Amino acid sequence: MTEVQIGPYVRERDCEALTGLLREDPLQAETALPAMENYPEGVYVARLDNRLVGCLAVNGFKRRTNASVYVTPALRRQGIGTALLRLADGLFAGNEAVELSTGICLEDDRDAIQVLYRHGYYRGHGALTMERRGEALPVGGFVFRAYEDADYPIWHRVYESAFWPMRAATGQLPLYWFPPSERERQSLAADRENHYVLVAEGEIAAIGGVTGGKPLVAVRHDLQRRGYGRAMMSFLVNTIMERGKPVVELGVVQGNPAIFLYESLGFAVTERLACMKRYYRPDTIPSAPPEGFFGQ
Numbered sequence: 159m160t161e162v163q164i165g166p167y168v169r170e171r172d173c174e175a176l177t178g179l180l181r182e183d184p185l186q187a188e189t190a191l192p193a194m195e196n197y198p199e200g201v202y203v204a205r206l207d208n209r210l211v212g213c214l215a216v217n218g219f220k221r222r223t224n225a226s227v228y229v230t231p232a233l234r235r236q237g238i239g240t241a242l243l244r245l246a247d248g249l250f251a252g253n254e255a256v257e258l259s260t261g262i263c264l265e266d267d268r269d270a271i272q273v274l275y276r277h278g279y280y281r282g283h284g285a286l287t288m289e290r291r292g293e294a295l296p297v298g299g300f301v302f303r304a305y306e307d308a309d310y311p312i313w314h315r316v317y318e319s320a321f322w323p324m325r326a327a328t329g330q331l332p333l334y335w336f337p338p339s340e341r342e343r344q345s346l347a348a349d350r351e352n353h354y355v356l357v358a359e360g361e362i363a364a365i366g367g368v369t370g371g372k373p374l375v376a377v378r379h380d381l382q383r384r385g386y387g388r389a390m391m392s393f394l395v396n397t398i399m400e401r402g403k404p405v406v407e408l409g410v411v412q413g414n415p416a417i418f419l420y421e422s423l424g425f426a427v428t429e430r431l432a433c434m435k436r437y438y439r440p441d442t443i444p445s446a447p448p449e450g451f452f453g454q
Contacts, residue, residue, distance in 0.1 A: 162211070162238050164245060167194065167201035175210040176203060179230060185262060185429075188370070189226035190215035202245060204229070204238050214242040219253045221442065225261045234269070243277045250438050258437045265430040279434040283330045284412035287429035288420055291405050295392035295423060298385070302393050305353035305365075310343045312362045313355070315451075320376035322447060328413040335447045354397075356390050366390040368398060372408050375416075379452060387419060395423070 167176070173194065180187040193201050193215040200219070204212035212229035225246055229238045250256040263270040265284060305313065314336075322335050336342075346353060349367075356364040364377045364386040373394035377387045398406050408425065410417055 319379040
């Protein structure tokens with residue numbers, strides 16, 4: 159076999175061929191296609207006899223970098239994936255901004271998981287992809303409105319008060335808590351048309367957003383089990399359907415009790431995923447919220 163050549167992605171030369179190649183694996187395409195559009199300097203391609211046969215795509219060199227490696231099935235177990243992972247390892251190890259690399263693969267893809275283990279990755283947690291088809295959902299008499307920049311402090315508190323306990327309960331290690339950040343605030347402000355709040359008795363009781371076409375919901379920790387999560391998820395499902403998507407897809411961590419809510423709304427599991435991690439430097443974010451966070 160001719161030696162495989164690996165080099166930077168060149169949009170004019172590679173875009174059409176790589177887009178076609180990634181149709182074979184929608185899971186890896188979720189990281190690779192946005193990287194091709196928004197961060198092309200983080201994309202590398204593998205070529206054999208002048209034919210594109212694989213790629214490495216990263217979504218930026220930052221604290222947590224998402225990485226995607228894909229090799230066309232007919233050429234697997236020939237060292238191409240290993241070469242792409244070695245390239246990623248060199249890029250991440252040499253960049254002080256990168257603390258960890260993450261990626262996903264199908265839970266039953268033992269070959270991919272074994273290769274990742276050999277390159278220092280471990281299984282951080284399992285996740286499910288769920289889909290729903292059907293009619294719009296009732297949302298009751300709840301009040302929803304668009305996210306505003308002034309909502310950010312409450313938004314962050316609601317989000318972390320819901321998701322930090324979930325991470326702990328599902329055994330995610332290392333455990334982490336995200337403090338408020340100006341970067342997150344600016345990101346939400348720039349995408350505010352896709353984020354919403356549910357208001358009850360004059361206060362924000364739940365938050366929700368549509369990210370990458372998928373709904374995400376969090377309910378204030380002291381107001382859970384009052385129907386706010388169901389109402390917000392129903393509102394988001396309807397919003398996505400109104401935008402022309404008859405099938406609504408979401409992701410959820412295995413073991414998260416929210417799975418039962420989603421099933422009751424008509425979602426069904428379509429994929430089981432392994433979420434893989436590799437650390438390059440000690441994590442700089444705290445492992446737990448500040449004392450008194452849940453009592454405020």
